[in-house]
Amino acid sequence: MANDLSGAALIAVDWGTSRLRAFLLDREGRELAEADSDAGIARITAGGHEDVFERLVAGWPKLPAIMAGMIGSRQGWREAAYLPCPASPAGLAERTLRFTTTGGRAVTIVPGVMLRSPIRDGDVIRGEETQVIGLLGRDPRFEGVVILPGTHSKWATVGGGALADFQTFLTGEMFELLSKHSFLRHSVAEGGAELSTLPDFGLAVKRMVVEGLPFLAAIFSVRVRQLLDNVTREDNLAYLSGLVIGGEIAAAKATGRLMPGAVPRIIGNRSLARAYHRAFEVAGHATETLDGKEMVLAGLTHLARATGLLPAQG
Amino acid sequence: MANDLSGAALIAVDWGTSRLRAFLLDREGRELAEADSDAGIARITAGGHEDVFERLVAGWPKLPAIMAGMIGSRQGWREAAYLPCPASPAGLAERTLRFTTTGGRAVTIVPGVMLRSPIRDGDVIRGEETQVIGLLGRDPRFEGVVILPGTHSKWATVGGGALADFQTFLTGEMFELLSKHSFLRHSVAEGGAELSTLPDFGLAVKRMVVEGLPFLAAIFSVRVRQLLDNVTREDNLAYLSGLVIGGEIAAAKATGRLMPGAVPRIIGNRSLARAYHRAFEVAGHATETLDGKEMVLAGLTHLARATGLLPAQG
Numbered sequence: 366m367a368n369d370l371s372g373a374a375l376i377a378v379d380w381g382t383s384r385l386r387a388f389l390l391d392r393e394g395r396e397l398a399e400a401d402s403d404a405g406i407a408r409i410t411a412g413g414h415e416d417v418f419e420r421l422v423a424g425w426p427k428l429p430a431i432m433a434g435m436i437g438s439r440q441g442w443r444e445a446a447y448l449p450c451p452a453s454p455a456g457l458a459e460r461t462l463r464f465t466t467t468g469g470r471a472v473t474i475v476p477g478v479m480l481r482s483p484i485r486d487g488d489v490i491r492g493e494e495t496q497v498i499g500l501l502g503r504d505p506r507f508e509g510v511v512i513l514p515g516t517h518s519k520w521a522t523v524g525g526g527a528l529a530d531f532q533t534f535l536t537g538e539m540f541e542l543l544s545k546h547s548f549l550r551h552s553v554a555e556g557g558a559e560l561s562t563l564p565d566f567g568l569a570v571k572r573m574v575v576e577g578l579p580f581l582a583a584i585f586s587v588r589v590r591q592l593l594d595n596v597t598r599e600d601n602l603a604y605l606s607g608l609v610i611g612g613e614i615a616a617a618k619a620t621g622r623l624m625p626g627a628v629p630r631i632i633g634n635r636s637l638a639r640a641y642h643r644a645f646e647v648a649g650h651a652t653e654t655l656d657g658k659e660m661v662l663a664g665l666t667h668l669a670r671a672t673g674l675l676p677a678q679g
Numbered sequence: 680m681a682n683d684l685s686g687a688a689l690i691a692v693d694w695g696t697s698r699l700r701a702f703l704l705d706r707e708g709r710e711l712a713e714a715d716s717d718a719g720i721a722r723i724t725a726g727g728h729e730d731v732f733e734r735l736v737a738g739w740p741k742l743p744a745i746m747a748g749m750i751g752s753r754q755g756w757r758e759a760a761y762l763p764c765p766a767s768p769a770g771l772a773e774r775t776l777r778f779t780t781t782g783g784r785a786v787t788i789v790p791g792v793m794l795r796s797p798i799r800d801g802d803v804i805r806g807e808e809t810q811v812i813g814l815l816g817r818d819p820r821f822e823g824v825v826i827l828p829g830t831h832s833k834w835a836t837v838g839g840g841a842l843a844d845f846q847t848f849l850t851g852e853m854f855e856l857l858s859k860h861s862f863l864r865h866s867v868a869e870g871g872a873e874l875s876t877l878p879d880f881g882l883a884v885k886r887m888v889v890e891g892l893p894f895l896a897a898i899f900s901v902r903v904r905q906l907l908d909n910v911t912r913e914d915n916l917a918y919l920s921g922l923v924i925g926g927e928i929a930a931a932k933a934t935g936r937l938m939p940g941a942v943p944r945i946i947g948n949r950s951l952a953r954a955y956h957r958a959f960e961v962a963g964h965a966t967e968t969l970d971g972k973e974m975v976l977a978g979l980t981h982l983a984r985a986t987g988l989l990p991a992q993g
Contacts, residue, residue: 439906447907479907484890486900487907517899533899535861542856547849576798579930580894581923585831585847586800592753593761593793593801609895616893 373397373426375674377665378418379658380436381492382407385417386658389425392676394666398425406435406442414442415466429471431669433661434492437462437474447479447489453527454498458671475668478528488533493519496632497528499663500655510622510629513657514637516541518613520622532622534613543584544605552591553602560603561640565596569607570647573615580612610644618648628653632660687711687740689988691979692732693972694750695806696721699731700972703739706990708980712739720749720756728756729780743785745983747975748806751776751788761793761803767841768812772985789982792842802847807833810946811842813977814969824936824943827971828951830855832927834936846936848927857898858919866905867916874917875924875954879910883921884961887929894926924958932962942967946974 372391379386383405389398404417414436422430437445445462462474477491493513500507501523511521516537522530544553560566572578572586587605590596596604617623629645631638631654638654645652669675686705693700697719703712718731728750736744751759759776776788791805807827814821819840827833830851836844858867874880886892886900901919904910910918931937943959945952945968952968959966983989 485886485892485897487903488899489903489906532896534893534895535898536895538861539895542861546860547852547856572799577933578799579848579934581848581850581853581926581930582846582934583799584849585802589801589803592803612895616895619891620893620896 370397370426373428375669376422376425376428376430377662377669378430378432378436379434379492379495379661379665380432380441381405381434385421386661387418387422387430388662388665389422389428390662390666390669390675394662394669394675396662400425406438406440415468419468419470427470429473429674431461431473431475431665431672431674433475433495433665433668437476438491441474442472443474445474445476447477447491450478450480450531451525451527451529452478452494453525454501454667454671456527457494457498458668461668461672463672473669473672473674475665478531480531488531490519490521490528490531490533493521493632494528495664495668496657496660497521497523497664498667499660499665500630500632501526502663502667507630510627512629512631512633512641514610514631514633514641520617522622532617532620534616536609536613540606540609543587543609544602549584549587549605552588552598553605554598557599557602559636559639560606561643563600563603565600565604566607566640566643567647569604570611570614570644573608573611574618574644574648577615580608580616583608583612606640607644610640611647614644614648623648623650630655633657684711684740687742689983690736690739690742690744691976691983692744692746692750693748693806693809693975693979694746694755695719695748699735701732701736701744702976702979703736703742704976704980704983704989708976708983708989710976714739720752720754729782733782733784741784743787743988745775745787745789745979745986745988747789747809747979747982751790752805755788756786757788759788759790761791761805764792764794764845765839765841765843766792766808767839768815768981768985770841771808771812772982775982775986777986787983787986787988789979792845794845802845804833804835804842804845804847807835807946808842809978809982810971810974811835811837811978812981813974813979814944814946815840816977816981821944824941826943826945826947826955828924828945828947828955834931836936846931846934848930850923850927854920854923857901857923858916863898863901863919866902866912867919868912871913871916873950873953874920875957877914877917879914879918880921880954880957881961883918884925884928884958887922887925888932888958888962891929894922894930897922897926920954921958924954925961928958928962937962937964944969947971 374392386401480488513519518536688706700715794802825835832848832850
């Protein structure tokens, strides 16, 4: 039975490099329907975005759309210029890019955020800022660290009601490179589920966070463990995963992003969030996990209200 | 004109993963002839080593051979078991693996060295130990740090006339992975010579060694520099090279391998040695460079004397 779509007011879109997800929302931001595809921006040639999007939402009422993610990058549909840090919900709403498609649909794209720093060469975020806004929409007085794990893991510092600072770690991509393309691929299993439940995951996190092994050296021990100790390839994959995630946490700690007693919020899918939760446990930190999809929707709804696409909350 | 080979006494062999180099030596260890090929052990199937070797040295007198490198690994001709650290020249000589080939040639293989540690999962070295022995053969009282850059860069601590300790960094392989297989490949040139002469190399070393950026985060800035500052792909490749080599030096410093005032010895090919020399300059250390081939030959000659393959020096 099809949902009743008569109360629909807005289409909220999370459009990244490898995936496109659209949500039909009512005036209160409640989800009425969802549609997704693997038509991430990496698969779309210039000029093809409107067609791809219209095909995905063809069965829905023709409503304005608000979009976040790489769709606003130079390689996306239209470039929404980066907003400098600190980025508040109001600031992001003000700098959204608005245009009307050739088919007459109003589209609003959330900008990314950039950071400038004299001692590092800057950083950029695009997509995750909307999840942080979602968290702030739910809890406007939140202050602390928000971690958005993934291919390019983001550590956001939230303060003063804004995204105040952030740093990107190449964690997920590094795990892929080392486990699939380096000489270590012969020492690890080709894949595995819930690696963080294996003891060697925790051991590796300890090596990085407690014993402070340097990342570039620690990864060589994956091979050594196989050579000298006959560690199984599955245990070794868990170990490698722990080295990479532990390496991220150790680095964030060393650069002052993780204060003693802090309870980081983790926004992400369940399996990855569980791995980070376990790693933080070894590092001596409790964490709270928030669902990635919920936070995107909360952020897009918040920004839709701020831009008048949805009525302000009563 | 062919060399006079009548004084030949020994064949010294450096046989690694990707290359095979043989040297015909006289009784004093002087080089009379050299032969090499790309028949590294990675290209030879089990049982094929004798043929490959005999073909390479077919024009030379039939003499005993002493070999170092991956040829003594499990994937090599015959496995020469690892000697535990500290490894002295005499200890290595004693643990060489000796056998006679089906064709009747006496072959001696130098063992690798292994390290055990309660706070890291151990380490292994195979091939580079012979270069360290070469340095000790030349200067038996040397104490200090020896760096052997490469795909898997080795930091050896020499003391008490032995290889006392060492650590492996995945530096060269990491540079390959990031510049050729990661998303950063779109932000860097496909190749470049003498990258360390470009200012961005030094800047990146400074970021790592002086400003202490965490490696997993710093590498993301390669993309950011292209995105926000339009840095050229060649400058960015130099920057990435500086991040990786600087990351190695910073890590070694953080773990106490590089004391203030130390003058590390670098053993390696010229271009790589120059890059490390430049990186150490930024890090505030003078270095001395020793030629890789000379050190292998000195090490093999030293071990040949210790095992009676060459007469002891008068």
